Amino acid sequence: MQLDLPRLLRESLGPDAPxxxxxxxxxxxxSTALLHAALLAGFAVEAATVDHGLRPGSAQEAEAVGRDCAALGVPHAVLRWDGAAAVGNVMDAGRRARxxxxxxxARGRGLDAVLLGHTADDQAETFLMRIAREAGLEGLSGMRPRFAAEGVIWHRPLLSVPRAGLRDWLRARGIGWVEDPSNDNPRFGRIRARQAMAALRPAGVTPETIGAVIGHLAAADAALNRLLSDWGAEHVTQQGGExxxxxxxFAGLxxxxxxxxxNAALVWVSGAEYPPRAAKLAALLAAPRDATLHGCRLRVTRGQIVVARELRAVAGLRVPVGQDWDGWRIEGPPxxxxxxxxxxxxxxxxxxxxxxxxxxxxSPAVWAGNRLLAAPVAGRPEGWKTLNRRGSFAFAGLCR
Structure with missing residues (x-):
């Protein structure tokens, strides 16, 4: 059956798509197939390329992508990241930087939605990588087709499409693309997973079969989250940032x-992308008590477990009024x-x-040097207003 990418995009983003x-x-x-499919689907498209600086020629490659966009009439921006200065897991640092x-x-351009070109192959490779990390049901339920982060909604409309199918779609239309040399470097965990996928194919383990397994696991994960969401409606409250x-x-759960x-409470309050290490959380679950974990402060008091942000985790964070600050935004005078x-x-x-x-x-407060101007969360608004950018805990924390 012929691949209809524009229709797939429209259906994936839904009737309320911007x-x-x-x-x-x-x-x-x-991503090249994604760009052309979005244009054919009738969206007004803008594009951004991150120059990671990890190898010679990356800047020239980003500029070449910009020229291709200009030929299509697509506004394009090159965003710089000094990947050479990254320490530890470079691929993870690069993903976070992107x-x-x-x-x-996207926020600066007034774009509420950003499309990512992850495919069925990426989904399968991620599955293998998470198996190697002994992930549980949540981790093995696959990459989310839609999630909120950095003040925008991110969509992965191609998760059901094999990488090879996208390239066939491009060839049929005479559209070229570039190959990243790092895609053959076994130093990276994802490339090792890609090589493992190739070795597993003769045994019938393909991106498609792994995708089917992920679908089963995701259904089970969603069922547990629905149970938890129903329970939380009676026993969990969200106020401000806690x-x-x-x-x-909780003890009877x-x-x-x-x-x-x-886990969900810690991730929501901290704004972190990942939950805390399993061993640290297990120790706390075994004996709930006052503690600091994952940039959060936990207190057991008056029959409640209170999860709040830890001051030390945000003490060095400074932004002008009007910009996002640790999941908040304050609007008002400078x-x-x-x-x-x-x-x-x-x-x-x-x-x-x-x-x-x-x-x-x-909580966020407005300062002029050492002089406190306003603290809206603390009951001293003085004309400034706050917006909690985390959204609803019931939606963001307990639903995928």
Whole structure:
């Protein structure tokens, strides 16, 4: 059956899709097919390419992608990241940098949606990589087709399409693409997973069969999350930037649901992409107590488990008013957004907010040097307004 990528994109984004979308464009076959499919689907498209600087010629490649976009009438931006200075897991650091850079670009361009060119092959390779890390059901349920991060919604409309199918689609239309030499470098875990996939194919293990398994696991994962979401509607409250869980009801939950709930709360409050290490969380689940974990402060008090942001995790974060600050945005007259911290002494009404002291200490406040201008979360708005950019915990935390 002939691949109809424009129709697939329209169906994937749904009837409420915005008319303008961004495309994360590397110039490779996957993202190039995505760009052309988005144009054929009738979207107004803008594109961004991250120059990672990991090898000679990357800047020239990004500029060449820009020329191709210009020929199509697509606005294009090159975003720079000094990958050579990255330490540790370079591929993971690069992925985080791409999200951060492209997210900021999309917000600046007024784009609410960004398309990513991940394919069925990427999904299968990720599955193998997560098996190697002994991932549980959540990790083995695959990459999400849609998620929110960096103030935008990211879509992966090609997760059901094999990489080879996209290249056939491009060839049929006379559209070229570039191949990244790092795609053959076994130093990277993803490339080793790609090589393993090739070795498994004779045994019938293909991206398509792994995709079917991922679908089964994702259905089971969603069922557990629905159970947890229903339970949370009665026993979990979200206020400001903190989560409160009824301690007695929590103790009666199945251990797997307790783990999921606390993981979700920690990720939502911290804004982290990943949950904490399993061993650290297991120790806390075995004996819930006051603790700091994953950039969060946990307290067990008055029959509740309170999960709030830890002041130390945001103490060095500074942005101008109007920019995102740790999942918040303050709007109003000019100033610098910094954690409230010791400024709580100038906010006697903070106790009336119903928030924990930890949450108030780590909340955003407006400063002019050492002078506190406003602390909206702490009951001292002074004309400034706050917006919690994390969204609903019930949706973001308990639903994939």
């Amino acid at each position: 008319p303008r979308v961004g495309v994360a464009l590397s110039g490779g076959g996957d 999200l951060r850079l492209i997210g900021a670009w 989560i409160r869980i009824h301690a007695g009801a 199945d251990p797997e649901l307790r783990r999921r709930l606390l 100033g610098e957004v910094v954690a409230l911290g010791a400024g709580i002494a100038e906010c006697p009404a903070w106790r009336d907010t119903g928030l924990s002291r930890a949450a108030v200490l780590a």
